[in-house]
Amino acid sequence: MDVQNEIKKLREQTGMNRKQFCEYFEIPYRTVTEWERGIRKMPAYVLRLLIYRVKHG
Numbered sequence: 001m002d003v004q005n006e007i008k009k010l011r012e013q014t015g016m017n018r019k020q021f022c023e024y025f026e027i028p029y030r031t032v033t034e035w036e037r038g039i040r041k042m043p044a045y046v047l048r049l050l051i052y053r054v055k056h057g
Helices: 003-014 018-025 029-037 044-056
Strands: none
């Protein structure tokens, strides 16, 4: 699983821009930006938790 592309895809599926996504999940903007750009590696379990939260509210 390519976490870098999956986080961006998830964010786009929610219809939120990066700022809204960060505020909703209470994740620092810079962190999400670095995850999406591949500068910082997002742990796979965090992605699974975000997907779960999107699906189940």
